[in-house]
Amino acid sequence: MGYHLYIVSNCQAGYIECFLEYFGIDLKDSDPLIEDIECYGNNFLSKGENISLVVKRNNLDKATYVGDIQSDYDSTCEAGLPFIHAAYGFGTINAD
Numbered sequence: 001m002g003y004h005l006y007i008v009s010n011c012q013a014g015y016i017e018c019f020l021e022y023f024g025i026d027l028k029d030s031d032p033l034i035e036d037i038e039c040y041g042n043n044f045l046s047k048g049e050n051i052s053l054v055v056k057r058n059n060l061d062k063a064t065y066v067g068d069i070q071s072d073y074d075s076t077c078e079a080g081l082p083f084i085h086a087a088y089g090f091g092t093i094n095a096d
Contacts, residue, residue, distance in 0.1 A: 048078030
């Protein structure tokens with residue numbers, strides 16, 4: 001059983017695509033490393049709304065968001081998903 005990876009960001013349109021291109025990751029591969037992306041710059045929705053959009057668009061019945069800052073946690077709560085804190089130095093999480 002493998003895991004499916006998606007990227008949701010508050011970035012401008014085109015930023016994720018440039019990132020993926022730089023690292024040689026193609027969304028159109030027959031078995032892509034990253035399966036779908038969404039960002040604020042594409043639709044002007046909040047990160048929480050975009051997390052929910054990616055979950056719905058990909059028919060996910062289980063999903064967990066991995067993030068490193070408080071706003072990631074808050075957005076994940078807004079979307080109703082579990083959160084994993086990538087605690088490598090960019091912030092702490094207040095999970096109240």
